[in-house]
Amino acid sequence: DVKVTQSSRYLVKRTGEKVFLECVQDMDHENMFWYRQDPGLGLRLIYFSYDVKMKEKGDIPEGYSVSREKKERFSLILESASTNQTSMYLCASSPKTGGPETQYFGPGTRLLVL
Amino acid sequence: EDQVTQSPEALRLQEGESSSLNCSYTVSGLRGLFWYRQDPGKGPEFLFTLYSAGEEKEKERLKATLTKKESFLHITAPKPEDSATYLCAVQESGYSSASKIIFGSGTRLSIRP
Numbered sequence: 001d002v003k004v005t006q007s008s009r010y011l012v013k014r015t016g017e018k019v020f021l022e023c024v025q026d027m028d029h030e031n032m033f034w035y036r037q038d039p040g041l042g043l044r045l046i047y048f049s050y051d052v053k054m055k056e057k058g059d060i061p062e063g064y065s066v067s068r069e070k071k072e073r074f075s076l077i078l079e080s081a082s083t084n085q086t087s088m089y090l091c092a093s094s095p096k097t098g099g100p101e102t103q104y105f106g107p108g109t110r111l112l113v114l
Numbered sequence: 115e116d117q118v119t120q121s122p123e124a125l126r127l128q129e130g131e132s133s134s135l136n137c138s139y140t141v142s143g144l145r146g147l148f149w150y151r152q153d154p155g156k157g158p159e160f161l162f163t164l165y166s167a168g169e170e171k172e173k174e175r176l177k178a179t180l181t182k183k184e185s186f187l188h189i190t191a192p193k194p195e196d197s198a199t200y201l202c203a204v205q206e207s208g209y210s211s212a213s214k215i216i217f218g219s220g221t222r223l224s225i226r227p
Binding site: 004009031033039040041042043044045048056058090091092094098099100101102103104105106107108 | 118146148156159163201203205211212213215216217219
């Protein structure tokens with residue numbers, strides 16, 4: 001059974017804290033993605049990575065950074081958390097040449113920034 | 115500007131009461147339209163891809179159809195286990211990577227026994 005796992009289901013942080021969200025996939029996929037999902041706005045792409053140490057900005061990268069040191073692991077970093085980063089964060093992975101129909105999503109991390 | 119709009123935002127049906135969800139889109143050229151199901155506390159799960167107007171795909175009680183401006187997800191005789199949020203997404207022609215898709219905000223479907 002293929003899996004994308006995320007380190008936390010729920011997270012509560014204070015404004016200004018540095019936050020790490022971790023995602024691990026066991027399918028040997030080259031591509032990994034971070035989205036945020038907000039009511040009324042749908043899923044929006046923050047960053048994606050197509051290989052180890054490679055990354056590209058998505059539609060809303062401001063306030064975020066990412067790290068991909070190993071193929072199976074993709075981390076999203078909030079350098080200084082702000083209340084407007086309260087959201088559901090979803091990680092996904094797909095094969096190198098795979099389209100949207102080949103994406104597998106993790107269960108999400110619901111982040112609350114106070 | 116490319117856009118995907120889903121309606122209604124929420125839909126409550128009685129078990130067995132058929133209905134349709136709408137996804138209207140604006141892109142300069144369509145490579146594909148995608149439907150997903152998302153259960154509470156889970157990530158989206160892929161259901162269908164539609165590539166051209168007139169195309170239809172079916173899976174159990176769900177049937178997706180596509181025109182040049184919109185897609186419908188028809189639910190026939192739904193059961194409580196069909197309760198979920200249904201997401202629509204489009205990909206513009208010229209792109210194949212999953213990094214180039216636009217999601218709608220979803221329709222939250224609730225089926226009462």
